[in-house]
Amino acid sequence: MHFYGTIGPACASAGTLRRLVDAGMTGLRMNLSHGALAEHADWLAMIHAVGIPDLLIDLQGPELRVGRLASPVTLPEGGTVQLGAGGIPCPVQLVQAARPGQQLLLDDGKLLVEVTAAGPDALVCTVLRGGVLQSRKSIAAPGLSVPMPTLTSEDLANLRIAASCGVTGVMLPFVRGKQDILALRQALAEAGAPQIRIFAKIENLAGVQALPEFLSLVDEVVIARGDLGNAMPLWELPRCQKQLSAACRAAGVPFMVVTQMLDSMCTRAVPTRAEVSDIYNAVLDGASSLMLTGETAAGQYPVQAMKFLVRTANTAL
Known part of the structure; x- marks a missing residue:
């Protein structure tokens, strides 16, 4: 063993x-x-x-992981957060694949957000389950294939x-x-x-x-x-x-x-x-x-x- x-x-x-x-x-x-x-x-x-x-x-x-953050970020439930350019860094492949309605689990599911708008270089998301997000934490996109x-x-x-x-x-x-x-x-x-x-x-x-x-x-x-x-x-x-x-x-x-x-x-x-x-x-x-x-x-x-x-x-x- x-x-x-x-x-x-x-x-x-x-x-x-x-x-x-x-x-x-x-x-x-x-x-x-x-x-x-x-x-x-x-x-x-x-x-x-x-x-x-x-x-x-x-x-x-x-x-899939969050990129480097200057300091931990608090995501309040009901708030809005941007992933990608101008916001929390994340893989560009995720930004390109995700569509509105897609849910994303952060840090082994401790935090949950839902995509409300998808642009070419960023995702605008609503925070469904809030908390503190730190650098390099995992992202899971249930049901989404990200190449x-x-x-x-x-x-x-x-x-x-x-x-x-x-x-x-x-x-x-x-x-x-x-x-x-x-x-x-x-x-x-x-x-x-x-x-x-x-x-x-x-x-x-x-x-x-x-x-x-x-x-x-x-x-x-x-x-x-x-x-x-x-x-x-x-x-x-x-x-x-x-x-x-x-x-x-x-x-x-x-x-x-x-x-x-x-x-x-x-x-x-x-x-x-x-x-x-x-x-x-x-x-x-x-x-x-x-x-x-x-x-x-x-x-x-x-x-x-x-x-x-x-x-x-x-x-x-």
Whole structure:
């Protein structure tokens, strides 16, 4: 069983990383949507000094995200916000594809807006569910196909130095089909790093439907429930997770379960009963890996969260 944390400000010290390893963490994820691999020399040095053997990088891939903001932006419910030119930066492909009536979920669905006017370079939206929006947070456009490239120029630059940085696995977000996996395989080969493992993140309905065609091409499947939960009514997500787990088991392909495993522990020292039950059931379903994201990257109790993750999972083995 593999247990991953995500590196971030809450755990970016050698002492905390050692305590995470002592708690049972076997590997780390680095989210490159918030900065290039070359910008994290200090983190890499700490990871290697502590002796963490398994390092995953999470690429940008065909994911939709808000751009860089000078400071967090408050979106009041009922207010208006502009996405694109003159407003909150977002991918131009989204601006060109969206039409009035399209709903957009921001930051894993914490915020919800609806497009009311679509111009050539900007979208005017009404805020249906408000909150504070920060830089580089996710955007989901349910039911809308947005033609994004498999790998960004930043992804390709990160892959070229991945092996020299000790990267052992690459997570590709929003896998849509076989061609995305083949594109990543080719990029790794061109980077001289064909040995690096591929983790395919299932985050949209296209990935769910195409899973059989690329299942044999990946090293591990990641059931990434954040954006996957935005792609369908939330009450349908547990059934989808069970179906994906069963497909991976039948094919003999390892899979990981991630997102909000212990979300309450970002601010609480003890998890909810539902969270520990969720972990236990993921292991019973055959998960070979579990991962914490915000809990270790930005939460108040990173080490305690890892202890609860590992100890709960081990009771199911």
